[in-house]
Amino acid sequence: MGNEFTGSIPEYMWTPPSLKVLSLYRNKLNGSLQNQSLCGLKGLQELDLGHNEFGGSLPQCLDNLTSLTFLDLSGNQLTGHIPSSWPANLKFIDLSYNRFEGIFSVKNIPSSSPANFKSSLKFIDLSNNLFEGLFSFNLLANYSSLEALILSGNNITFETGWIPSFQLKVLIMQSCGLDSIPEFLFHQFKLEALDLSHNKVKGRIPNWLLENNGGLQTLNLENNSFNGQLQEIGTKMLPNMRYLNLARNYFQGDFLFAVGDDCKLMALDLSHNNFSGEVPKELLSSCIFLTHLRLSYNNFHGQIMVFNITRFDYLQLNDNQFEGTLASLLPNFSHQMRGPRIQWLDLSNNRLHGEIPHWMGNFTYLYYINLHNNFFKGHISRELLSIENLDLSHNYFSGPLPSFFHGNYLEQINLQGNRFIGSIPEALLNISTLKVLDLSNNELSGTIPNNTGEFQNDLRVLLLGENHLSGLIPNWLCQLNDINLLDLSRNSFSGSIPHCLHNLSFGREKGSFSTLSLISNKVPSSLFRSMEGFSSFDTFDFHFDNEEEIEFFTKYRTSTYKNKALNYMSGLDLSANSLTGEIPFKLGELYQIHALNLSHNQLIGSIPRSFSNLSQIESLDLSYNNLSGEIPSKLIDLNFLEVFSVAHNNLSGKIPDMKGQFSTFESNSYEGNPFLCGPQVERKCNDNNVESPSSQVESRHEVSGKWYEIDRGAFLVCFSVTFIIFFLAAITFLYILPHWQQSLIHHSREYMFSCYYFSYDILRKSFTRFVSLIDVISSQIF
Template sequence: MLSTTLSNRPMSSVLVGLLCLVTTSAICCLCSGISPNTRCIASEKTALLRFKQGLLDESNVLASWENQKDCCEWRGIACNNQTGHLIMLDLYYNSSDVYNVETPLRGVIAPSLLELQYLSYLDLSNNYFEGMIPNFIGSLSQLKVLKLAGASFTGPIPPQLGNLSKLHTLDLAWNVVTFENLEWLTHLYSLRCLNMSGLNFSESVNWPESISKLPSLVELQLSSCNLPNVDLRSLSSINSSTTLEVLELSDNLLNSSIFYWIANVSTKFVHIGLMGDQLQGPIPDVFAKMVSLVSLDLSYNHLEGGIPKSFQNICSLESLNLWENKLSDRLENSVKNLACSESTLKSLFLSGNPFWGSFPAELTQFVSLTELYIDGTNMSGLLPKGLQQLSQLRSLSLVFNQFSGSLPDFTGLPSLRLLFLSNNQFNGSIPESMGLLSSLEYLTVSWNSLTGALTEAHFSNLSRLRSLSIDHNPLSFNLSFNWNPPFQLETLDVSSCKIGPAFPRWIQKQRELTSLFMSNASISDSVPNEFWDLSSSLFELNLSMNQIHGKLPDLSTKNCSYFTFDLSSNHLFGQLPPFPPNVGILHLSKNMFSGPLSSFCPTEAQKLSNLDLSDNLLSGELPSCWIKYQELLSLNLGNNTFSGNIPSTVGYLKNLVLLRLQDNKLSGDLPSLENCTELRVVDLGTNRLSGRIPAWIGQTLTKLLVLRLHFNEFYGSLPLSLCGLSVIHVLDLSQNNISGALPHCLNNITAYTSMSSQLEDLTILGFVQLVWKGINIQWGENLKHLRSIDISSNYLSGDIPETMTSMMRLISLNLSRNNLTGVLPSDFGQLKNLESLDLSRNQLSGNIPASLSRLNFLSVLNLSYNNLSGRIPLGTQLQSFNASAYMDNLGLCGPPLTPLCPGDATNQDSPPTSGAEGDKTEQDEDGLITLGFYVSSVLGFIIGFWGFCAPLLLKISWRIAYFQYLNDIKIWNCHV
């Protein structure tokens, strides 16, 4: 994200290495003003030429290294202006420069460098050297600066480096080197700057003691060193290195005792970096004496509480980064503890913490602030008008909060370059004054409730604007037809705003666009031909969910570089044209494209990873050129009218994750997909495919989450290998000609049985349409919670295996319309997550297990048309279903089918009970049948009968509706 990029610690990058640059500058000063008569020493020139012979210089970096030239004038060389001795060799390769067309040097470091005995500066960083760091470097006794960072060295660090007693700067970072101990390091008494970031310190439990023995050390960088998690409180008695000012220990696995070591090692710190060190608990009060601290980075830890009161003593602080912790203080209270740095603080990063409360009014007093990030907290309320006091502010980001109300006037922030306010609850209109922010480059107000129309005044002075995101607000545009924008955008997102109905002409004037998102923008126009020549740099294009009509041009002939191309859910028609060779994501679903895919094979889109042409009118046979698209992850051609066989070349797509060819007219056997071992979704339902279900599905496609082969013509028995689909979520083999028994090993599918199986992130799968409780539903991310088996409408026989009752995660089971026999397993109640159960239209017999009444989540039940008998178990759940759930089981009785089961009523023929007790009972029963009972019964019948029948006799419309209702019931019963 852009916000993350801009949040990199600017003060840290300035401070780290600042003091070491002083040393470097001093050495370089010695090289200035070389006398014209000074020439390099011949033996040293020879040594350099031998060094060059051991290098592979693909970019001719050393072109100036020629024998006939003075070596003091060669690239990367500097000589002493008095003696001519070579004192500096600098072949540093700037790998971070994107415009650097050169390649790094490769090869070995020749021992001829030993001839350079006056060398004080050696930098070979970021080149590619083979083998170990040469131990002879330890004999270059005049070295003051040694930089070998990122030079691909391997093996142990030579302890001879400890002989470099004059060394001021040592940089060995980001090599794959090892060391048994740091004893050699303790001999470098003059060392001021040490960078060993990226080296493995996991076995160096004594690193704090070794560092403390360097009396002149000013800067220490040990980022990403896998520093051992030792209790540093026990080392508090070591001698303090009072000179240490810059400390960078980010990306290690330290514990909070590091704070106490820091407090004891120095009080002169200027920069401390502890990013990503897994620190926990509250921020301790160890910074009270660090009055010189300028930059502090505690981001990406697990710190709790708030900013401690000890920060009230830090009056020189310029950068504070607390990004991504668990700080949950009322932000107003924490900000008060920074009051001492009101005039110095420039960068404040508080994002990703559960801070709460309103926007602190105190923050408006920090007049030096240039960067303020408070993203993803629990902040709410209105933004203060006092924001205008932050006149130096260049970046303000408040995304993912709960700020509300109207947007304030930002015109008091003339330096503002970045304004991110998305994902809040702002309402009202965007003030026209926004158009006066002439320095603004990035504006994002997406996902709010902003209303009104945007006019030319909103953009009047935004000549530097590069990115505009106002999507997902009910905004509209009111711009003149020939409006000429003052800006050239790189990113524009106006999705879910009202841009149409015409295709905006002003967008065609944006010649530097790389990303354009106009999804659901109420456009009901055709795309102008000029638009397709808009920009050769347009990387992302999304015009989906509009009413765009017309045909697509041949985009392979256009000067465009689309990677994402999404025009789905429009009214485009005609044949599909060839597409640009760089396209990676191509979504054209839900249009009216027709004809064959004859243009697909000529498309040389070898980077294609996602192809969705579903829900169109495409026809003919599928092309056979799939072997060209080895990057393909998702292929969706569903809901068209393709016919013929599935090409065997689909089986070459080894990276394929999703394959959807459902709702076509495809026929023949399944081709082998044994090599497609990454498949998660296979949906081939509603076609005319035939043959047996291949055994390789369960043997090689072990990552399958969804397998849908419903409504085809597959036959034969179910292969036992299906039990190997251990992570399957949805198994749908319904409406085929499958016969035989249900496998008894289905309980081997751990996704159905284990309550602790890990849920996979299914966002890559998009949406999968499934029948759920009789309704077609699009399942997205929630698919990970579904566990469903549907083998209905086949010819299965035999019993329901008892092992199925151990599938405790099963949510839906449909085995209806088969020839299953036997009794229902008695432990069905163990399926406690079951929500839908359909076993109708089989030949099941025996009683309904009493355990079924314990299924508290059951909302769909159908046991009709079987041979079940006995009492329906009593329980709130089973009695809540309609009688149709149990109909046509002649032996079933009890609610909701019948009030009573045989034997429940008192037998009238049993002999009377003798004696006084019997007389009493008989009198009580006879006492209920009185004259009043008969009178009330007759009156109730008369009132009930005429209350119902009289309106039918007197009102014709009621009579027609009643008999129509009876007719509907008859028709419904005939179709069950």
């Protein structure tokens, strides 16, 4: 089992007549099962060939295996129809994840099997095949012992007016395209697990479904179209309920929950609905076994109640309107040797405020905390920054960052959009396990410290934009071999762009951001070899996804990338700094990069022709620099380019032809370049002198370094000639018109006398005061 055997099954495996168990689960065996030797194993009781690569149809002689009770052929490539007969004592059949096709009919599943077979079969799994059309329950009419039926992932419909002979304990019909609850469920009274998730069922949850099945332990109705206000649910109606999933529907109003004396609820998911009001206190105080609670993406409000959080493993209350402080939710555990067992805490996008208790970083098991977009303030402790996944972005935290970290497993730190000051601690850049570091949009200053650790091995995202950082861009950043997003924009970095940045992968090395699925209670079929304890089967899939959100500015807007989307996005943003020099030619080797922004700097030289090799680029912004020369015509080969701007430079010559993506760029992509010509800027190109503006610019560059500087000698000559002409014109004008001459003399005299008497009066008063001051001083001395 699981030893990676390949090829077909050796013939000797079929020969032992006393063989009772044959398990070759999860190998790479292939070929056809049309092997008559298989049908000769009369004593075989368990056959497990699941998750291999067998193809073709099933052997017609399986009914000869009279001792067989367990058959698992799941996860292969089997095709055709299901045989018309089965072994008489078979209790378990798993044919899931194959390629069986056609409409369910009597000829597909046996209708003439021996009576003892029909009474012994308990488990049928036909999920994730290619069945479609009408499912006729007549083919199951005599299966009175059937307890579990799994049909997920098939596009089927159901006939009406049929009353089954069996009483199911487990019914799983995920993703079957259902638009209503199957009618035959009205006659089921022993259900323990019901999963109708990921369908199109609409309306209200029927009362009879819950009233008829008081023993229901698991109910999963996630991702349907149920609506309206939910009827009162609680232990009186569902005394044995352990897992309840109503997520991703259209429920609204208060969540009514009536708690009895014995609440067995362990996991509750109400996320992605329109529930409002406050969370029932009874739910939080009386359900002492509740360890998994997700209320996210609703309209719950009010202060988060004080309740015993020590029992919770996963608590997700994000995207609501909760108020209050963490102190009201978390009692003080600073006096305890070990904190609560909570592992996952998501309170993001609420209205929480106050400071984070310093002892919260001492929680022994906590490895994910998300407080994004609240009103928290104060400093953060170094203990808090030891949590494996930490998101404190878009709050009001302030002060310097801790200079010492003792966490050995840090993976994600997001402190974006706060008010942190000071420099970036060198210790933060020496955490070898770190994958995401977002310090953007703060008030950090100083230079990027030198890295002395193994930080470059795992980092995928480094965002330092919109701070007050300065100095040169350090060359050690070129060692970030797995980097996908690097943002140093809106700072005060100077110097040239490091030539070694072409060594960065930017998507070439296909690492992956993983989505964490923390709990999945689906039990593999191999555990059902013994049907004893079958009632404990649980289909509730309660997972918590690590929805790490990364904001990156591209295509003139800030876009948010989550989870798997980060695997396909790569970008470099050095915009809005004081970078000088030319653009390194080797940046054209970043073949897989999607976004490159070098705008709002002081770069000179030409646009590298190597940029035509950026085959995956979608956004290229070189605007607001001092670039000169022509736009490389080969850039029209960039088939994915959506945003392109070279505005406000000193470019000249003909704009590339309006072909491919360049036919979508308008004049604002080229504005501020007076020597560019083409239909995009409504300026015709003269083939004879189209190079002359560029040549003039280049010659001026050679002389003075800047095309817009003025010739000083020519300026002085022009100014002198203009002054002489103006002076002679004024004299001639006064000579021809004596009246204006007299008027000018009169006003000049008046102005002179006014100035004379004004000055005389000021001097006289000053002198008088000076003499008086001398007399006073003399009288005091003598």
